Amino acid sequence: MFSSRTPKELTTNKLTKIIEQKKLDNENLLDLTQSNPTSIDIIYPEKEILSALSNPKALIYQPDPKGLFNARKAIVDYYKLRKINIDIENIFLTASTSEAYTLLFKLLMEPGDSLLVPVPSYPLFEHLAQVEGVKTINYTLHYDGTWYIDFHLLQSLCKKNTRAIIIVNPNNPTGSFLKKNELAKLIEFCKDNQLALISDEVFCDYAHYADNERVSTIAEVSEILTFSLNGLSKAACLPQLKLGWILINGQGDNFYQAHNRLEFITDLFLSVSSPVQHALPELLKLAEGIQEQILKRALSNYSWLKSQIKPESVCSLLPIEAGWYAIIQIPKIVPEEELILELLIKDNLIIHPGYFFDLQMDGYLVVSLITKPNIFQVAINKLLSRIG
Ligand SMILES: Cc1ncc(COP(=O)(O)O)c(C=O)c1O
Known part of the structure; x- marks a missing residue:
């Protein structure tokens, strides 16, 4: 992970070091940044792909x-x-x-x-x-x-x-x-x-x-x-x-x-x-059969996430038209950098701050909607209970 503002780089290096140490310690990390489609339990037509190659x-x-x-x-x-x-x-x-x-x-x-x-x-x-x-x-x-x-x-x-x-x-x-x-x-x-x-x-x-x-x-x-x-x-x-x-x-x-x-x-x-x-x-x-699975995953994670953010919550979920990501708006009480460090250290949760994507204002987190549903739900529950 990296980004363009200097404090981001510092935080990112710190984050990466903590993640690496946690992996060495065999800790069970909950990764809400997972965007690699080949490691999220999608069923690929393996034989057909290998035969084509x-x-x-x-x-x-x-x-x-x-x-x-x-x-x-x-x-x-x-x-x-x-x-x-x-x-x-x-x-x-x-x-x-x-x-x-x-x-x-x-x-x-x-x-x-x-x-x-x-x-x-x-x-x-x-x-x-x-x-x-x-x-x-x-x-x-x-x-x-x-x-x-x-x-x-x-x-x-x-x-x-x-x-x-x-x-x-x-x-x-x-x-x-x-x-x-x-x-x-x-x-x-x-x-x-x-x-x-x-x-x-x-x-x-x-x-x-x-x-x-x-x-x-x-x-x-x-x-x-x-x-x-x-x-x-x-x-x-x-x-x-x-x-x-x-x-x-x-x-x-x-x-x-x-x-x-x-x-x-x-x-x-x-x-x-x-x-x-x-x-x-x-x-x-x-491609079509693979896309269908990914889209289904993104849609169901998004709709589950929406159901968890109640109208009275301090967080809100931005509407999306497409893609693999969702943006959650959070209260600006704690800087994003501090929050993502706290989430990693205390909850083993890896999450992208908005500034990673150059969102200009503080108070946004980005989650990958293609995360495996079981991990997604545990991770979101931890996130929401920490934010309140
Ligand atoms: C908007 C966008 N363009 C391009 C890419 C990278 O595509 P490629 O793997 O073909 O370089 C990504 C990867 O996540 C992306 O999000």
């Missing part, structure tokens, strides 16, 4: 900077199932979404350039940008019952050397989707400021309920230069297989130049292994 075609090396045709065709079919038509030539395979980000930073930016990133959100952007020599400018997502982008603020944050804006849709940990009216404004904003739009859509298959106002992907947006990111890590809950993808869209010279250059960059690395590329069509077919 042992395709003899993988014994032949056929490098292709965009990725093997059949693997990209499987991605076209993945979108087709969602009634979205994409051009197979616009897909580039990567080893992960994290790698996709660094490839896009290389593509779109020179050292010293900047990009706009949402907060609260996935806490890796600052670090991924730093290793590419580019700077992140945080734009805060506001909350007043729903999460939304403040477009006036966005404009004031945009600098001459700002090249792109990232959205995480649906966002992690707020579980909020971009809305159609926000996408229209974002497109105008990108046009006015000549920015590329990067949309991280790894949680797009985990909507908790339907809503016509939301944007589930920007894959078909072509008025500006866009990049939709997704991958097996969440789409099939197979992060260990290391396969993600970038879907580029746009028009005119800007698009063709970016497309050619992205092909040049991916050709330098050729980072996706042949076995996983050959397995992709089968893996994406298996």
